[in-house]
Amino acid sequence: MSKQEDTTETKEAQEAQAVSKQFSMDKDALRLALVTAQFALRATRQQSPKNTNKPTGLLVLVNGMEQAGKGTAVTQLRQWVDPRLLKVEATIGDCPLEYQPIWQVHTKALPRHGDVMVYFGNWYADLLYNVMRMATQEDEDNDVKKSEDKHNKKLKNKTLPIGQWQDYLKKELTKLQAFEQDLAANQTKLLKCWFRVDIDTLQARLNDDEVEPEFLYQIDWKSKQVVETFNEVATALLRQQNDWIIIDGADKSQAATHFCHEVLQAMQTALASSKEASSKAESEKSKKMTKFEPVKIPQTLINIDDSEIDKDKYHKALADKQARLAELLRARQGRHVVFAFEGMDAAGKGGAIKRLVAPLDPREYQIYNIGAPMLYELQHPYLWRFWTKLPNEQTDRISRIAIFDRTWYGRVLVERIEGLATDNKWQRAYDEINRFEADLVAAGTIVIKYWLAIDKKEQLERFEAREDTPHKQFKLTDDDWRNRDKWSDYVQSAADMLARTNTKDAPWAIIATNEKRQARLDVLDHAIDQLSTALSNIES
């Protein structure tokens, strides 16, 4: 225990110093600096051509204890900035949703670039809700098993060993830290503030008649034992994550001033990072990066070798496989399934998807046809527009299968080739995507990915056929011909993508699609394989 306390004390000492330095700024100067930074951040969003700054936003996470001055601090901030440009969201902590990474449900609330947002609770509230349930249940469980609480039941279903909250906390914190780093790398900068008070102050405040309890993490803050457990959890959390600013809420007014100073500094840091954006700085950075090594193109992408299949045989096999797939999907026990389709134009994504969904009830799935992002999507981290389309337990009552026709891999395909993303951005994206998919799989989502491979000659034939077929003409655009001119770039990009993102959690299936019928069967086979494996894993 002594080691923990040491760490904390050192931290406090450092802060006290930092704070006293900042506090030299008087109130009026602070207000002006806050408003100035606020408008400067907003201005990074502007699209005028001369603006070379990266659009940048700031997300302020506010967490910690009940009655530790959080509300006062944010009220103070809102008084000192232009309140209309400061978004505030709040959650109190709830059992994390099944089959979703803890952060997913919160992504809809994330600030647009150019915005500053204060987010009380956030994903840490859900995490703490869960950990506190585990940590305070240990003793109870030794007595009688009266787990009528549906949340507890949920936890048990998720095979989390009750009582081992330390392991659970550690694992989740690691994932959240990675998620937050990806946010920051995508210009959603973070400031994490942890408010705390000692137990006596807390009890005194809770006993004040005027107080309005927040029910944070849904725990009983009046119980000393619970608060002690909470402090134990908090210590473990703060020890693992060293990017929290600790704010002492003993004096609420001082805490508020401290908080406002931290927000100012975070805004200024965010602004500075938005200015590193000039193409010169960017290219300097690229030079410093390890040189990107393209992989050798595998034969499966060049020699598309697939066998023809007799029409009757095809229809019989199709019906069988569709029935098997439908059966597996229905036996998935509520788990989410995400299908990702990539491939050259005219490789048959649409046809394959059609056969995939044919046996399903139309209420069960969503198909997302991914094109160029809209402006408001560009004003968020790259993956945001996919995070917010994933099946969501909270809002999708029935539809928990998502099919993406083109996907987040656009970053390392079209955006790389067309120069829509800087080298730094698309090269970084391989890891971001791997982390994203790993998080999904860790939460129980089944991720099934396809690259539909076609050769250049077959594509030409299909383009020409489309031109001649009335109900297929819509499918052919000028873009398709332009992309065709960059055939070899696409093949190289696909090869790099397949090599770098073929993970154990979410392996790629490369499907030869010169022969459409066989290709459709192969797509179904891979889905059946992946589902069988995923579902047998959970049973064992």
Next chain:
Amino acid sequence: MSKQEDTTETKEAQEAQAVSKQFSMDKDALRLALVTAQFALRATRQQSPKNTNKPTGLLVLVNGMEQAGKGTAVTQLRQWVDPRLLKVEATIGDCPLEYQPIWQVHTKALPRHGDVMVYFGNWYADLLYNVMRMATQEDEDNDVKKSEDKHNKKLKNKTLPIGQWQDYLKKELTKLQAFEQDLAANQTKLLKCWFRVDIDTLQARLNDDEVEPEFLYQIDWKSKQVVETFNEVATALLRQQNDWIIIDGADKSQAATHFCHEVLQAMQTALASSKEASSKAESEKSKKMTKFEPVKIPQTLINIDDSEIDKDKYHKALADKQARLAELLRARQGRHVVFAFEGMDAAGKGGAIKRLVAPLDPREYQIYNIGAPMLYELQHPYLWRFWTKLPNEQTDRISRIAIFDRTWYGRVLVERIEGLATDNKWQRAYDEINRFEADLVAAGTIVIKYWLAIDKKEQLERFEAREDTPHKQFKLTDDDWRNRDKWSDYVQSAADMLARTNTKDAPWAIIATNEKRQARLDVLDHAIDQLSTALSNIES
């Protein structure tokens, strides 16, 4: 009863005719027509300058009975169109959320213009859920009052007289019909399909082992008595709303073909309406409209007559009123509150809002700073971007107070003056807005509206002061000077707006704001008045 049946039979006869006519189209022709219409609708969204079509979408509501072939029909449609461009959403019916119009929770799912969306369940499922609870509870209530069901309790709290489902249904249907007309007028066209089968077929299908029940409206479809009650409710619904297409689900395959034909026709009608958009047609239409009569400008907008107030007195009064306001807001028993601020530039909206929120916890409210709409917002009905910002019981756990700094009245102010909306659009908007606010108020939301009045001389002084004050310079833009040049247009538009939208449900307060301090007190006074009235109404 006989009259009802007559109506229904006549309807069926008409349809049988219509259907047989359409069914002459063979399968391939139907598929081609569907895909063609689908892509043509999508093309209305394109922003290319030569495109004079109105962006138009189609929302297909799918309702009716359980096991009546709805799933089969939509599966068929999805096979015949490009499935990637057909969105499908589904709900099964739930207790409508408190303090929100029934449609509100569904607005996030509405299709963008250019999309076709099939929506199973939708707002009618919630309505039917409620009505069925009321209709099947009559008998129970005569026995013992064992209302442990939390939904029943909710209904009772809402002072709905149990058993009088007819009145409730009628009222809600009227509101929904108006809402749907506003959707259609704003280019979200509707097709409403009602699937049904006779009781024997239903029972036979439910007894099939293969069947997967939908739990539609959360009622017991195996009970003959419940189904009879449902049929009674359905008859009342269909009698009141004559825009439903009745689809007989006795033969699922025929029902599917019928459905696809109806969707095709609705897409073609939507397309035709999108083409009426040439400026010529538009101006023809305007000519036919009753000529718009501007109102006489009231003195309160011209002679801004407000008294100065001593600084000490002001601070004392401010603190008192803020305390009273906070007290009232806390006593509002969960009801939502919507503040709407309009007024000339520099009239003090920001300052007034700042004083309004000062006594509130920052978690309780959201401030929305309304500017020009984004592209995806323009691809929805005009009011959509406000519908989706209203407090929402489902997602806003804590924040149920929304403050709009500029509002939906932009349609009849800036959009009218700058020609951003056609005459037809902004003149129609008065009624649309009145209906919107009336719906909110009927659901228990408290709507508080302000026009902050300033005179032209005072505005100039404030503009100049802003130029000179470092932390206020951001507030002044070129737009502000341009708007100032159109001062008299704004005054006239404000006068028209105030005359046409000053309803009993949501009256305007015109606040003289030449003297800022008094203005801020007046803003608080009006909020206190409105809240006191609204809250005393509910108690009595």
